[in-house]
Each structure stands twice: as C-alpha cells, then as structure tokens.
Amino acid sequence: MLNQGRVNHFGKLEMAFEPRRGFTRLVHVYQQPPLKASRELYEGNHPTATVFIMESSGGMVAGDRNEISVKLAPDSQVRLKQQSALKIYPSHTGEFCTQAITVELDERARLEWLPEVTIPFERAKFQVDTTIHLKESSTLIWGEIVAPGREMRGEIFDYQAFQSKYKLYVEDSLIAFDSFHFKPQDMNFSTIGLLEKALYIGSLWIVAPQVQHLNIRDLQDRIQLEPSVQASVTKLTDQAIHCRWLAKEQRTLHKEINNMFEYISTLL
Amino acid sequence: MKLLKDVSSSHLNTVDTLTNLSLLHLLQIHDSAFPIGSYTHSYGMETYIQEDRIRTKEHLVEFCQVYLEQNLVYGDAILIQEAFHAAQARNVTRLIELDELCGAMKLAKESRDASVNVGKQFMRTVAPLMDSPFLLQWKDHIDQEVVKGHYAVLYGIYCEALGVNVFHAVMTFMYATISGLVQNAVRAVPFGQNTGVQALHKLLASVEEAAKTVKTLTLDDLANNALGIELASMKHEFLFSRLFIS
Numbered sequence: 001m002l003n004q005g006r007v008n009h010f011g012k013l014e015m016a017f018e019p020r021r022g023f024t025r026l027v028h029v030y031q032q033p034p035l036k037a038s039r040e041l042y043e044g045n046h047p048t049a050t051v052f053i054m055e056s057s058g059g060m061v062a063g064d065r066n067e068i069s070v071k072l073a074p075d076s077q078v079r080l081k082q083q084s085a086l087k088i089y090p091s092h093t094g095e096f097c098t099q100a101i102t103v104e105l106d107e108r109a110r111l112e113w114l115p116e117v118t119i120p121f122e123r124a125k126f127q128v129d130t131t132i133h134l135k136e137s138s139t140l141i142w143g144e145i146v147a148p149g150r151e152m153r154g155e156i157f158d159y160q161a162f163q164s165k166y167k168l169y170v171e172d173s174l175i176a177f178d179s180f181h182f183k184p185q186d187m188n189f190s191t192i193g194l195l196e197k198a199l200y201i202g203s204l205w206i207v208a209p210q211v212q213h214l215n216i217r218d219l220q221d222r223i224q225l226e227p228s229v230q231a232s233v234t235k236l237t238d239q240a241i242h243c244r245w246l247a248k249e250q251r252t253l254h255k256e257i258n259n260m261f262e263y264i265s266t267l268l
Numbered sequence: 269m270k271l272l273k274d275v276s277s278s279h280l281n282t283v284d285t286l287t288n289l290s291l292l293h294l295l296q297i298h299d300s301a302f303p304i305g306s307y308t309h310s311y312g313m314e315t316y317i318q319e320d321r322i323r324t325k326e327h328l329v330e331f332c333q334v335y336l337e338q339n340l341v342y343g344d345a346i347l348i349q350e351a352f353h354a355a356q357a358r359n360v361t362r363l364i365e366l367d368e369l370c371g372a373m374k375l376a377k378e379s380r381d382a383s384v385n386v387g388k389q390f391m392r393t394v395a396p397l398m399d400s401p402f403l404l405q406w407k408d409h410i411d412q413e414v415v416k417g418h419y420a421v422l423y424g425i426y427c428e429a430l431g432v433n434v435f436h437a438v439m440t441f442m443y444a445t446i447s448g449l450v451q452n453a454v455r456a457v458p459f460g461q462n463t464g465v466q467a468l469h470k471l472l473a474s475v476e477e478a479a480k481t482v483k484t485l486t487l488d489d490l491a492n493n494a495l496g497i498e499l500a501s502m503k504h505e506f507l508f509s510r511l512f513i514s
Contacts, residue, residue, distance in 0.1 A: 167372075177372035181342075181491040192321065193334035193497040201495060220506045232502035234377045242375050244499055 008063040011035035017049060018073035024049040033057070035066055038083075048077040048110075059087030060097035062125065068101045072109035072138075082116040085147075090123035091160060099128040105138035112265060115143030115202065115257045117250065120159035121150060127163040132205075134170050136239065139208040139268055143261050147250060148199040156199060157184040168205060168240070175236050178203065195246060198230060202245035202257045208268045212238045219243075222263065226256050290432045297394065297426075298444040304389040306448040309382045310456070310512040311335070312501035313449055317456050325463045328453050329470050332446050336471070336478050338494040340445060343373055344383075344420035345438050345482040346490055351424025352434040355402060363406070363421060370418035373492060376501035378514035385513075387419035390426075400429035439479035446471055456511050 012032035017024050024047055026040050034057035040049040053068065060066065072078055088097050105111055120126050134140055146162070149155035161183050168176040182189075189195040216235055223231045223243060230246040243260060247253035296302060313331060316322045322331055347370050354362040374380035388410065395407050406425050410417035420441070427437035447468055454464035492498060504514060 174368050174372040176375060177369060177490070178375060179373070179491045180493050180495070181489075182493060187338075187493065191334055192316065192327070192331050193494045193500075194338065196496045198496075217506065230496075230499055232499050232506070234375060234502040234505065236375065236377075244375075244495070244502065246495060246499060 008065070009034050009057055009061070011055065011057075011064070011066040013037055013053065013067070014069045015051070016071040016073070017076040017078050019047065019075050019077075023047045024076045024078055026051060035068065048079055050079040050081065052081050052083045054083045055086065059089050059121075060099070060126070061089045062091040062093045062095040062097060064097045066099040068099070070101075070103045070111070072103075072105045072111055074107040074109060076106070077110045079112045079114065081114040085117040085119050088118070088120040088124040088126045088159070090121050091125040092123075094125070096125040096127050096161070096163075099126075101128070101130040103130075103132040103140075105132075105134045105140060107135050108137045108139075109135075110139040111142070112261075113140075113142040115145050115204070115254070115261060117145040117147050117254075119147045119150060120162050122155045122158040124149075124159040125161045126159070127161075128165070130164075130166045132166075132168050133172070134168075134207055136171055137209060138170075139210075140168075140205060141208075141261060141264055141268070142205040143257055144203045145250070145253060145257065146201040151199065151250070157182075157189055159184060166203075166205075168207065168236075170207060170237070170239070175207075175240055176205065176242065178242075196230075198246035198248055200245075200247045200250050200253045202231075202243075202247065202253045204243035204257060204260060204264075205240070206243070206264050206268070207236075207240040209239055210268050211241055214241070214267065216241070219260075223256070223260060226252055228252060229256055231256065287431070290430050293430055294432060294436070294440050297390075298440060298447075300451065303393060304386050306386065306444070307452065308512055309386070309514040310449070310452050310504075311379055311382065311514055312376070312497050312499075312504055313453065314456060314510060314512045315500035315504045315507065317453070318507060322453060322457060325459065325467050328450065328457075328459070328463075328467050332449055332467070332471055333474055334494055335449065335497060336442060336446055336474055337481075339492065339497055340442050341478050341481055342485070342489060342491040342493065344370070344445075345442055345478070346485050346487060347418075347420040348424040348427070348438050348441055349434055349482055349485070350487055351421040352428045352437055355425040355428035358402065360405070360409075363425065364409070364415055366424075367415040367418050367421045369487075369490070370420055371416050373490065375492075376498055376504075376514075378505050379498075379501045382514040383418045383420065384416045387417040387422045390419060391417060391422055394426060398426070398429055403429045435479060435483060438482050439475060442478055443472075443475050446475060452512065 013035040014030040016028035036054045038052035148157045163181045166178040219233045409415045450468045
C-alpha cells in the first residue's frame with residue numbers, strides 16, 4: 001500500500017517497428033505518461049528510423065515505474081535515444097523507483113540504443129532490469145552511463161541504492177548477465193577493485209554476426225586513448241563484445257563512449 | 269522447535285556434519301599439489317601488480333578482501349550454494365541453468381575461460397576418485413558440450429556428492445581461491461613466504477564471515493560490484509608480458 005500523498009507515475013511505452021516501403025516504421029506505439037515516443041526521423045533516404053524516448057515528468061520519484069518494450073520485426077533498423085538524462089529523485093517514502101526495459105530483435109534486425117546518463121540523486125533508490133533477446137542474425141549496439149549523482153552539486157554516491165540487472169540472450173542462450181547492486185552507505189567505492197578513482201560507469205554491448213571479423217586488439221587500442229579513463233574490451237562470444245569504462249568525468253566518458261559507439265556503428 | 273531461516277529456494281539444514289574423511293577429501297583437493305591449474309590464474313590481479321598497485325602486504329590484503337566480499341560472495345559462492353541444493357534435489361535442469369548463468373556473469377573472457385578450464389581439469393582429476401553416478405552424469409554433460417562445465421557449479425555438485433555440508437563447501441572454495449591469489453602474489457610481486465602467510469592469516473576471519481553472509485543470499489543477490497577487478501581482468505588479455513593465464 002502506498003504511504004505517500006501523490007499518485008505514482010506508471011509510465012509505459014510499447015514500440016513495434018517493421019520495414020515498410022524502404023523505411024523502418026513505428027507501426028505500433030502505446031504510450032502512457034510520463035513516457036512518450038517521438039515520431040520517426042530519417043537521415044535522407046537511409047531506412048533507419050530514429051526515435052526519441054521522452055520522459056515528460058522531469059524524473060522518477062519514489063514508487064514510480066517505467067516499462068519500455070521494443071520489438072523489431074525482421075530487417076528493421078532503429079536508433080533509439082533518450083531525450084535527456086534519467087533523473088532519480090530522493091526517496092522520501094523509502095520506496096524504489098523501478099524501470100523495466102524489454103527488447104526483442106527478430107532476424108537481421110538492427111537496434112542502436114545511444115548512451116545516456118542515469119543520475120541517482122541524494123537518497124534515491126533505483127532498480128532497473130533490462131532484458132534483450134536477439135537472433136543470431138540481429139545487430140545490437142547498446143550504451144549506458146551511470147553517474148554517481150549530481151556531481152556539480154557535490155552529490156557523489158549519496159543515493160541509497162542503485163540496482164541494475166542487464167541480461168542479453170542470443171537465440172535463448174544467456175550470453176551476458178551484468179548485475180550490480182550499489183549501496184554507498186555500505187561500500188567504499190574508492191577501494192582497490194571497486195570503482196577506485198572513478199565516479200562514472202560506462203558500458204557498451206555489441207552483438208552482430210560481423211563481430212567475428214573485428215580485431216579485438218585494435219578496439220582495445222582505440223578505447224584507451226584517454227589517459228584519465230580506465231577502459232577495456234572483451235569478447236563475450238564470437239559474435240558479441242562488451243566494453244567497459246570507469247571514468248572521473250562525465251564529459252570525457254560521454255565523448256569516449258560516443259566515439260566508440262559511432263566507430264562500431266560504421267563497422268557493422 | 270525453532271525453524272531454520274529459509275535461505276534458498278531449496279532449503280536445507282546446514283548443521284555441521286563435516287566428517288573426518290570428507291574433511292580429508294577437502295584438504296586433498298585444496299592442496300597446492302592437486303593439479304587443477306589454480307596457480308596459473310590471477311583473475312585480474314596481475315594487471316594490478318604490473319601497474320605497481322599491489323606492492324605491500326596491506327595492498328594484497330585489501331585486494332583479496334574486495335575480491336572475497338564483492339566478487340566471490342555475490343558470484344561463485346552463491347552459485348556453489350545453489351548448485352549444491354540443485355544436486356541434492358537431482359535437478360539437472362536447474363544445474364544447466366546455473367552453469368549458463370555462471371558463464372554469463374563472467375564478462376571478462378579470461379575469467380570465463382579460467383572458470384571452464386579449471387572446472388574441466390577438476391572434473392578430470394576427481395571423477396576417478398568418486399563413486400557418484402550423478403557426478404559422472406554431469407561429466408557426460410560436459411563431455412557432450414551440453415554445459416560448459418564451470419568450476420563453481422561443479423564444485424557444488426562435487427561437495428554434495430562428497431557429503432560435506434553446503435556451508436563448508438562455500439567456505440572452503442572461498443578459502444582456496446583467496447589462498448591461491450595470495451600464493452600467486454607471493455610469486456609475482458614478489459613477496460616473501462612469510463608475508464603471504466601473514467596476509468592469508470589476516471583474511472581467515474573474513475572468509476568465515478563471508479561464508480556466513482552467503483547463507484543469507486539467493487540467486488536474486490547475484491552481483492558483480494567489483495568493477496575495477498573486472499576491468500583488470502579484461503585488460504589482462506592485452507598485457508605485453510604475463511605470468512598468468514588470467
């Protein structure tokens with residue numbers, strides 16, 4: 001039972017894409033505030049549909065829930081971008097904000113989810129579950145950034161809890177399970193082995209048939225251009241790669257992860 | 269009668285039942301002469317050593333403490349516990365899921381490969397020593413590539429077959445892993461033997477506490493908060509020269 005004086009937001013966004021007459025179209029969309037999708041945007045005659053995901057409430061408050069579902073029919077090509085950083089407000093009631101993202105890519109479908117920042121404010125409690133199902137012929141490039149809080153306001157790891165579970169399936173085989181559960185009051189992030197000197201976490205997930213032709217060492221050389229950032233690349237399977245960054249500055253990390261994102265995007 | 273706290277989907281009594289013989293079996297498999305190749309893996313620690321970030325006993329203890337509390341407890345240890353219970357229930361489907369989960373959690377390729385290679389070597393070594401049809405059935409699954417054969421899941425199955433309780437299974441695995449890291453640091457930094465002995469001695473109480481923590485955890489608690497160690501494992505693959513495979 002809720003013990004707060006406001007109605008919790010339950011944002012829902014369902015999107016289904018399929019190719020029609022040479023372009024990928026958003027053929028089904030169901031949106032429940034505060035979540036909303038833009039109409040499709042195109043660059044010239046390129047068939048890829050770019051859609052912005054908008055969160056009109058300005059951020060999630062305790063007890064809020066967002067559910068985002070994305071389905072790509074065979075041969076669809078989609079770029080999704082959150083319009084702004086996801087802000088998680090302080091939990092005055094002790095409740096979590098929760099978000100669930102489910103993605104299904106059919107044969108030869110391609111999805112790019114551009115990296116955006118999640119910012120848990122002071123005393124925020126957030127849990128996000130992301131589940132992605134792909135076919136062997138699908139292509140996925142997915143980026144994420146987690147901030148320590150509103151760094152410019154001096155909020156660094158002042159949130160209560162941040163829980164993230166990211167599951168990646170190819171043909172029903174679980175190839176990656178990335179799970180972290182941060183409780184800053186119980187953890188010393190600066191210690192060796194945890195985040196050390198870093199404040200920001202960046203992740204990139206790349207799955208595509210062409211990954212097997214990529215030179216992992218070349219990618220490693222490319223990812224380590226910025227000395228203030230700790231970063232590395234690893235192969236999950238012959239068709240999947242994971243990149244991780246630990247960074248002190250958001251701006252630098254954003255630049256690095258976007259560079260890698262665009263580079264990989266042009267290769268695949 | 270006081271009910272035990274339910275700590276798993278398949279709850280079991282974990283009262284101490286460590287017999288002399290099963291204790292001796294555990295001592296044997298964790299002896300440094302037991303050939304499963306633990307001495308060839310640093311699980312990312314070598315990256316820190318090459319970056320000159322593990323130079324003292326205190327550094328080593330701090331690294332091992334984080335590896336224990338933020339990697340092992342919320343990763344392999346939970347999987348051992350779950351595998352032990354699944355083996356007790358003869359639930360092969362569950363064990364196959366756990367093996368897949370174990371591989372999916374180890375994002376760094378070298379750590380994932382190490383888990384499989386040590387597991388396979390362990391199976392090759394213990395299978396002739398055990399009279400356990402269930403363990404041999406798991407070996408068939410590995411041989412037929414139904415599963416990868418990750419060490420943590422296999423260790424849970426083995427300990428259940430051995431008749432030790434799940435608490436000791438988890439605790440000995442964590443002790444052996446930390447002991448292996450310390451011994452590898454002694455060779456790689458290098459430290460004197462006494463430094464290694466003192467570091468491990470300092471960590472013993474933490475190993476016991478960690479094992480108690482694992483009793484309260486389930487698969488929902490699986491997490492890898494040790495992102496620095498994970499990144500070091502990823503970077504290890506690209507080091508110019510290496511003493512260790514992982």
